[in-house]
Amino acid sequence: xxxxxxxxxxxxxxxxxxxxxxxxxxxxxxxxxxxxxxxxxxxxxxxxxxxxxxxxxxxxxxxxxxxxxxxxxxxxxxxxxxxxxxxxxxxxxxxxxxxxxxxxxxxxxxxxxxxxxxxxxxxxxxxxxxxxxxxxxxxxxxxxxxxxxxxxxxxxxxxxxxxxxxxxxxxxxxxxxxxxxxxxxxxxxxxxxxxxxxxxxxxxxxxxxxxxxxxxxxxxxxxxxxxxxxxxxxxxxxxxxxxxxxxxxxxxxxxxxxxxxxxxxxxxxxxxxxxxxxxxxxxxxxxxxxxxxxxxxxxxxxxxxxxxxxxxxxxxxxxxx
Amino acid sequence: xxxxxxxxxxxxxxxxxxxxxxxxxxxxxxxxxxxxxxxxxxxxxxxxxxxxxxxxxxxxxxxxxxxxxxxxxxxxxxxxxxxxxxxxxxxxxxxxxxxxxxxxxxxxxxxxxxxxxxxxxxxxxxxxxxxxxxxxxxxxxxxxxxxxxxxxxxxxxxxxxxxxxxxxxxxxxxxxxxxxxxxxxxxxxxxxxxxxxxxxxxxxxxxxxxxxxxxxxxxxxxxxxxxxxxxxxxxxxxxxxxxxxxxxxxxxxxxxxxxxxxxxxxxxxxx
Ligand SMILES: Nc1ncnc2c1ncn2[C@@H]1O[C@H](COP(=O)(O)OP(=O)(O)OP(=O)(O)O)[C@@H](O)[C@H]1O
Ligand SMILES: [Mg+2]
Numbered sequence: 335x336x337x338x339x340x341x342x343x344x345x346x347x348x349x350x351x352x353x354x355x356x357x358x359x360x361x362x363x364x365x366x367x368x369x370x371x372x373x374x375x376x377x378x379x380x381x382x383x384x385x386x387x388x389x390x391x392x393x394x395x396x397x398x399x400x401x402x403x404x405x406x407x408x409x410x411x412x413x414x415x416x417x418x419x420x421x422x423x424x425x426x427x428x429x430x431x432x433x434x435x436x437x438x439x440x441x442x443x444x445x446x447x448x449x450x451x452x453x454x455x456x457x458x459x460x461x462x463x464x465x466x467x468x469x470x471x472x473x474x475x476x477x478x479x480x481x482x483x484x485x486x487x488x489x490x491x492x493x494x495x496x497x498x499x500x501x502x503x504x505x506x507x508x509x510x511x512x513x514x515x516x517x518x519x520x521x522x523x524x525x526x527x528x529x530x531x532x533x534x535x536x537x538x539x540x541x542x543x544x545x546x547x548x549x550x551x552x553x554x555x556x557x558x559x560x561x562x563x564x565x566x567x568x569x570x571x572x573x574x575x576x577x578x579x580x581x582x583x584x585x586x587x588x589x590x591x592x593x594x595x596x597x598x599x600x601x602x603x604x605x606x607x608x609x610x611x612x613x614x615x616x617x618x619x620x621x622x623x624x625x626x627x628x629x630x631x632x633x634x635x636x637x638x639x640x641x642x643x644x645x646x647x648x649x650x651x652x653x654x655x
Numbered sequence: 656x657x658x659x660x661x662x663x664x665x666x667x668x669x670x671x672x673x674x675x676x677x678x679x680x681x682x683x684x685x686x687x688x689x690x691x692x693x694x695x696x697x698x699x700x701x702x703x704x705x706x707x708x709x710x711x712x713x714x715x716x717x718x719x720x721x722x723x724x725x726x727x728x729x730x731x732x733x734x735x736x737x738x739x740x741x742x743x744x745x746x747x748x749x750x751x752x753x754x755x756x757x758x759x760x761x762x763x764x765x766x767x768x769x770x771x772x773x774x775x776x777x778x779x780x781x782x783x784x785x786x787x788x789x790x791x792x793x794x795x796x797x798x799x800x801x802x803x804x805x806x807x808x809x810x811x812x813x814x815x816x817x818x819x820x821x822x823x824x825x826x827x828x829x830x831x832x833x834x835x836x837x838x839x840x841x842x843x844x845x846x847x848x849x850x851x852x853x854x855x856x857x858x859x860x861x862x863x864x865x866x867x868x869x870x871x872x873x874x875x876x877x878x879x880x881x882x883x884x885x886x887x888x889x890x891x892x893x894x895x896x897x898x899x900x901x902x903x904x905x906x907x908x909x910x911x912x913x914x915x916x917x918x919x920x921x922x923x924x925x926x
Contacts, residue, residue, distance in 0.1 A: 525784055527777055528784070529771060530771070532759075533772070539719070540755045543739050545772045547741075
């Protein structure tokens, strides 16, 4: 087994045991923080598929997280208040709203990706940002759903016998989904699809000359990445029991980029390590000072300077790619 | 001489025919009405001074550049409107004057990427590519073809320049092309490396039709069935190597500074 897989397994074990340890230590509130780490980790894993393996810097992934969150929020709103959204009746069922959140975010990513992937480099960064801002302003202008103030969730999504109103159960739902996507991504990047993405990342011109029409693979990856970000959004809405335009803002897009870079761009497990480190730092610095962001910056710069493949690069040791 | 040879009646249909190809970059007419006919199995050398438009011609044929005017017919089908990937799928492969590989990967992985690029769609999400014999075996064969089998596991960055040039050819070969467009395969090579490359190419000759751009005249005269001389984007002569060697116009335009058996071409800049 590779060192990287071993470290990931240890991490998984630590997470799996975390609620029990937190309970024993009287820190049960920390389970909520751990759930948040997993949710940010899931969004960062999704981003890393196109950022790390595809070489596409999306500065608009908050749009997909936010759209997923709003699907949960809006359908929950209607299930309690009556009425419907675009002919859709409300629903609080997780079995329905979670897949729907993925579908909506995935379709949104398909549309945004189809237009953005015609560009590359700096233009791609700007155009993904611009689309995300459009979605942001769209939701701000919907007074029915709270406008700038956002929307409270009446209840967490209903997963039948699985009561995710319980923080520990919710935590294990997050962990299960993160684990599932990590395993999926592991297969994906090792299969022809992943190789094609990496080839297009490293030398798009040669890939075209060898017979690969790159656009469709990058678009597929972008769409999948958006759908999984939407899933993270659905979880986020449930975790905070609140949906607000801040889930759609470029701050979140930026944070996700920082998390991926901090954890290790193009590594399998790095984005999770990045999410853990980022939220832990945020939490600890916030305890010490209200100007915590002032201290976060330099720490990030140090990591980027001294660990070029991020935190996970330190775990992996010297490796080729 | 030199009217361009036309296909005699009864001659096999050309594998590639380009007519009236034009491409300008601003004021520079890089390709100025190129007519080109390549017979199946032939090895055609294209020579010409620096900036004559040789690389531009290759890029036009491979579909990386769109011509301003003209038509390209490959194996009877008009491919002028096809983009580069579709032309590769049709059986055209090019190599690059400036080595263009996947530097983070090993030699074998590079060849593997080439094999799978040609293998059709890559919407395969589950099976590990690195363990797939349908990819590995042709990739190894392509490496063996250029003499790199012993270097399969070496990352590209650790390969010598000559080896990278060999890999450059291997990638093109891995797509099993019917027409190979080689852009100065010996660029930057030592004398020995050049000789090895000439040996490699003479082995490929007949197996695959080749358009070879080359500055090394020894290599050209050792390999070519016929030679096209390109000057200022225009083919001024196409003929057998012996005739080209004797041709006064060509000597003036291109081989002009040749003396005492030194066959290196005069390097001159385009206006
Ligand atoms: N992308 C481009 N943009 C602008 N001008 C270009 C471009 N590509 C080529 N040119 C110009 O077109 C002319 C032909 O260039 P090309 O590279 O095809 O020549 P070449 O015969 O391959 O030369 P060399 O022997 O140096 O490789 C040159 O004057 C060059 O400067
Ligand atoms: Mg050239």
